[in-house]
Amino acid sequence: MEAARIEHPRPWMNRPAAAYNFAFLDEGSKREIRRKTLKAVAIPGYQVPFASRELPIARGWGTGGLQLTLSLLGPNDVVKVIDQGHDDSVNAVSIRRLIAETSGAATTEDTAKATLIQSRHRIPEERLRADQILVLQVPQPEPLRRVERSERLTRRKHAEMDYSAMWLALYEGIVRWGDITLGADYPVMVHGRYIMAPTPIPRWDNEKLHQAEHLTLFGAGREKKIYAVPPYTDVIPLQFEDYRFRKESFDGKACRHCGSTDTFLDETTDEATGLTVYQCSDTAFCRKRRGEELP
Numbered sequence: 529m530e531a532a533r534i535e536h537p538r539p540w541m542n543r544p545a546a547a548y549n550f551a552f553l554d555e556g557s558k559r560e561i562r563r564k565t566l567k568a569v570a571i572p573g574y575q576v577p578f579a580s581r582e583l584p585i586a587r588g589w590g591t592g593g594l595q596l597t598l599s600l601l602g603p604n605d606v607v608k609v610i611d612q613g614h615d616d617s618v619n620a621v622s623i624r625r626l627i628a629e630t631s632g633a634a635t636t637e638d639t640a641k642a643t644l645i646q647s648r649h650r651i652p653e654e655r656l657r658a659d660q661i662l663v664l665q666v667p668q669p670e671p672l673r674r675v676e677r678s679e680r681l682t683r684r685k686h687a688e689m690d691y692s693a694m695w696l697a698l699y700e701g702i703v704r705w706g707d708i709t710l711g712a713d714y715p716v717m718v719h720g721r722y723i724m725a726p727t728p729i730p731r732w733d734n735e736k737l738h739q740a741e742h743l744t745l746f747g748a749g750r751e752k753k754i755y756a757v758p759p760y761t762d763v764i765p766l767q768f769e770d771y772r773f774r775k776e777s778f779d780g781k782a783c784r785h786c787g788s789t790d791t792f793l794d795e796t797t798d799e800a801t802g803l804t805v806y807q808c809s810d811t812a813f814c815r816k817r818r819g820e821e822l823p
């Protein structure tokens with residue numbers, strides 16, 4: 529397949545795409561990742577170990593998500609890559625370029641047009657459909673790591689559904705601070721069985737996983753784990769009857785660009801006035817709302 533050529537500042541990156549196997553990884557590796565992905569889909573919220581491959585980007589920079597994307601990619605896919613809501617951050621651009629150059633897949637910034645969306649730290653504001661797959665890059669897949677350092681013991685706790693230490697930690701936070709103090713990466717119960725780390729997405733995005741139409745896949749390259757939330761699965765944040773889970777509140781705030789009051793907002797400083805202002809974290813959604821045509 530003739531891939532679109534994008535001039536790269538480093539000359540050795542300008543080799544023709546034919547120098548690579550389709551979607552970079554060899555067929556055996558892709559098959560192995562797909563097998564592990566199917567297992568993850570079959571056991572929602574369960575962390576499936578996999579043989580994480582070497583990629584031309586460092587582990588910890590999204591290689592888990594990238595391996596999932598590359599193994600799932602077909603020639604007709606349209607890929608969107610975002611980093612903290614942005615399509616144009618260095619990390620997102622590098623990953624998108626690698627995918628496009630080695631597979632020839634089309635790319636987009638428009639969430640609605642994408643079939644595969646790889647993301648870090650955010651789920652797009654637009655509701656995803658059944659024909660779309662969301663891949664999240666995971667730094668730390670183990671939700672129990674904050675209460676148990678041993679991998680052997682966390683595995684046993686999951687197997688025995690022994691989540692008392694997790695509940696105790698939540699309770700201790702309430703005793704000490706008067707409220708649940710967890711921020712991003714708020715632990716969730718998946719399908720009434722496994723406690724899962726939804727990755728450092730804001731609490732705002734947690735509800736987008738619950739009974740979603742789309743498949744969400746989680747890839748941790750450095751930690752060598754894949755897990756999944758299949759469509760129409762219960763994803764419930766941990767909470768107590770008298771201390772409920774609450775998402776971030778933007779009461780009285782609005783996006784400075786599109787005026788939105790129903791999206792996740794980033795706090796920033798206005799360059800001209802020095803005042804604190806707010807803007808949509810999902811920049812593509814914000815531009816779309818302002819009537820801009822997205823590439």
Ligand SMILES: [Zn+2]
Pocket residue numbers: 783784785786787788807808813814815
């Ligand atoms: Zn906006």
